[in-house]
Amino acid sequence: MKYLQVSLSITLLFICLAGRAQTYERTVSGIKTKVNTIMVELEFYGPSTIRVVKYPEGKVFSKESLSVIQSPEKVKFSVQQQDDLLMLDSREVKVYLNLINGQISFKNKGKTLLSENENGASFVDFVDAGSKTYSITQSFVLDPEEFIYGLGQQQEGLMSKRGVELTMIQGNTEDYIPFFISNKGYGVFWDNYSPTTFKDTPSNTYFKSDVGDGIDYYFMAGGNADDVITCMRNLTGQAPMYPLWTFGFWQSRERYKSQDELVGVVKKFRELGVPLDGIIQDWQYWGNNYQWNAMDFVNPGFQQPQKMVNDVHELNAHMIISIWNSFGPMTKQYKELDSINALFSFETWPSSGYEAWPPRMDYPSGVRVYDAYNPKARNIYWKYLDKGLFSLGIDGWWIDSSEPDHLNPQPEDFDTETYLGSFRKVRNAFPLMTVGGVAEHQLAETKDKRLFILTRSAFAGQQRYGANLWSGDVVASWEALRNQISAGLNVSLSGLPYWNSDIGGFFLWDFNNPLNNPDYRELHVRWIEFGTFCPMMRSHGEGYPREIYQFGEKGNPTYDAIEKYINLRYSLLPYIYSTSWDVTTNHSSMMRALMMDFASDKNALDIDDEFMFGPSLLINPVTEAMYWKNKSEDKNMGMVEDFSVVKAKEVYLPEGSDWFDFWTGEKFNGGQNVKKEVPLDIIPIYVKEGSILPWGPEVQFATEKSWDTLEIRIYEGADGQFTLYEDENDNYNYESGKYSTISFKWNDNKKMLTIDSRKGYFPGMISNRKFNVKFVSENKGTGIGLSKEYDLVINYSGKKMSFKK
Structure with missing residues (x-):
């Protein structure tokens, strides 16, 4: 009799589990399922980019995105179900879907990158100009110590967007892009164009849009901010090159x-x-x-x-x-x-x-x-x-x-x-x-x-x-x-x-x-x-x-x-134009928040008054008055310039590199604050060790002189690399391969400079040229003027060359 009771209990348990089990449909690029009354679709747009779509059961969600131009990719991924948890694994990212409450989590290398709030999706009936639709909300949970960035342009002076509430409607000085990026190495793009509220609190981070037939967002995982931005540009389009002249004054x-x-x-x-x-x-x-x-x-x-x-x-x-x-x-x-x-x-x-x-x-x-x-x-x-x-x-x-x-x-x-x-x-x-x-x-x-x-x-x-x-x-x-x-x-x-x-x-x-x-x-x-x-x-x-x-x-x-x-x-300009090529080719960024290059330095994650310009230059603008005063002896209290005392500004040099003062060549260890004197014509500029900086000729406009003679400044202390890019300066022939690159490499241990063979060709390309090399040290190879003496003078015809210092 006891045996029959146990057997009956096990049978009833299996029946209950079977009743709770959810089914899903595997699609070419993901899965489709229903959780309670909500349809959920997950699609891979790349090994580390996943689109999440949710909409009420019985409705049809069909949208041609205005921003996204990429199509779902045929990504190799596995699907496993364990009890009420469904997992999609592309090897770059794991996506977990709770089949009971609909919660989605994203993990990479065993670490949770982001999770939705339980029951964090909301659909509220809304009539939009006579059409029945919804106001939609999706909320997430961020780590307490996490920093997020992006969301377009605001004028509040904040680097990190933790704790902000934004009413996202485009304005004159406020521009909103519903995309944020985390220092943990992921990004979220909320693909909605209606007025939207973004709000972050310690327990809840959400997008809430006035109009939406469904929730539609993209999760992007990456090892660093550049990887995530690459995913975003793959989704929404590459930045083409500008003409050289646009980078002048x-x-x-x-x-x-x-x-x-x-x-x-x-x-x-x-x-x-x-x-x-x-x-x-x-x-x-x-x-x-x-x-x-x-x-x-x-x-x-x-x-x-x-x-x-x-x-x-x-x-x-x-x-x-x-x-x-x-x-x-x-x-x-x-x-x-x-x-x-x-x-x-x-x-x-x-x-x-x-x-x-x-x-x-x-x-x-x-x-x-x-x-x-x-x-x-x-x-x-x-x-x-x-x-x-x-x-x-x-x-x-x-x-x-x-x-x-x-x-x-x-x-x-x-x-x-x-x-x-x-x-x-x-x-x-x-x-x-x-x-x-x-x-x-x-x-x-x-x-x-x-x-x-x-x-x-x-x-x-x-x-x-x-x-x-x-x-x-x-x-x-x-x-x-x-x-x-x-x-x-x-x-x-x-x-x-x-x-x-x-x-x-x-x-x-x-x-x-x-x-x-x-x-x-x-x-x-x-x-x-x-x-x-x-x-x-x-x-x-x-x-x-x-x-x-x-x-x-x-x-x-x-x-x-x-x-x-x-x-x-x-x-x-040679540095800037080459950096712009890197932006187009490798989805890089020209103005770089410190978290992009120094993500492991906690002190650099929320600095709002300095940045990297390209891969080498640390810029710290002066943002407070120093050289004027009220002339108290004047009965009209007139203001006058006063340059009698040179003021200084404190600058943080990120950990992970040593730094050269651009103006003096003095070298400093990273991970510390230093003071820099800033007369009217000086702002703090520091160059990352291992940098190779090309220096253009004195000109009145960008294309006045060819780059047949360039000064090459080398900042020792670490291995370095720089690729000089050149093309016809306008038109789109570069898209069909009409451009050239020359890679400079510095081996700091061997004190060896290598200039690789030139790659590519374009009409008007310089065949033979001169590189005047200067190894920067204190008061040598510094400031804005060309150097008077050089450590190496190299006549280059396009073939690989190496030189020992």
Whole structure:
């Protein structure tokens, strides 16, 4: 009788287990199953990239991503089920799905990288402009000591994004990319375009979006931040190369009011012998607000636009021009777009047709944003852009208000119908669509000119369109300057490698008579110094002109400091251009948060005022005033410059390398704070040991001189490697292999320099050249000037050569 009771109990247990067991369907790239009332799909997009999709049972989830262009890959993976736990293993990452509560965890090498919260997925019924859908939430659990980065660009001055709450709706100075990266070696991309809340607390980290038919996110594992960014760019697109000239110095102003004024600026730079590669024409070359963004030179100050462009080119400079995403009612574009119902009705800039300040709202401008989601609208946009500007030889685009401007937003504005559904549904992807429309049309027309698009807003995937994000119309202040550093670094950690800011700040509201104000003059110099080490170096602002000669003449400390850093930028062009090739080829980043290269140094994980520029240069901008004071004996309390005492700044040198002071050659151990004296024309720059730094010739524009003679600076102490990249400087022939590379290798133990055989060929390539080698030591091979004596003078014809020190 006891035996029958035990047997019956075991039978009932198996029946219960069988009742609890979940089934799953194996697909080509993953699995599909149901957990309670939620469908769950896991797909491999690579050995270390997994897409997670969830949606309510009985619904259909079908989405063509606006950001993701990669397709699922046929990845070798195993599936195992143990009780209520399903495991997918690609050898690069293990994914665990709890078949009872739906919780998903990601592990690598036995370590949990990230876990969802139990029951962390939420679907709340929502009616979006008449369509039934959901508001969706997915929450995760992060480790208490973990740091996360990315999420686009904010101006709060934070490096790590732990503890923040963000309302993610694109704005002028705030750009949101729903992707974060962890110092543990993984990233998460939330593929949703509606207004989204990101919030991190000690117990809960979540994305919550207003609209979504399903939860859709990607998990990426990697050994380091570069690996994760590689996964993100594989998903959303490679960053193409810019022309060499885009890495020179750019001058702009809000705004040049005639073509004579614009061309005159370029001529003045040439007369002064100050290098310049680009000039930018800001808005209203089209005339009044009713002709807003006509993409035509209707303004009487621009009567010969073709001559203007030609004049700039004859001065060996390039020109880009402001275009917007809205049109005035008297433009041809407005009428054609309106005829296909491709104009939105919500309020945008400028709201008044009255151009003086303050605006007269009793004379509304009638300006309306166009439907960039509509392919026919993008065709119309390019048709007029091509005819009115591109045909003149304009070299690139400054797409302003690319978020777009949405003034006094009303709830009903988000019900506005776009080509892809409600504006609410796709709101944050607007910059991706408008920048992509211009890029795709230009590439279809010609591949002789590389894309270059300066844009005020960005979204995931925008790097594939040659887009360079700038930080918007920031108000000039020392705090704003410091905030630019973490803003730019987090953009890079969001997968977008190209970023810049208005050098000097756009608005000068906090300064009286700024060009003669010692506080602002110092701020402008320090911003120039920072901008030297950004992917684009561009001076711009409203109210007061910012050209170098507005700050005095040669011999004036402000003028001399600005000139010094512009020249430094040009000396670094071989290094910068080679780094840009690494960005395109190996998915690297130019502005690098310290966590990217020094992840094992806990002291470096949350530093918000210094960064690596490329693989070798540690940059620590000066972000507080040092050389002005109130002149108390003056009854008017006037401010004066005071250079009588040289101030110093503390710099952290990351652990894991020793460092050379760029200016003096003095060597320091890593893992410590040092003090660096910072007169007006000096910021702390340190070079990582083992670095090989190519040094370009003195030039007035990027392509003035060939690189047939380069100084090569070697910083001993560790093995090092650098690859010099060269091509035709423009066009897309590099994509078909028309480029060359020369690899330099330093063996520190053997004190041996090896220059490998040149690889590749392109028309105009230098066959024979000279490398002047300098081993950097204290006061030797330092600063911005070329060395007078060299340790090795190498005549190189393309064949492998080795030299012992």
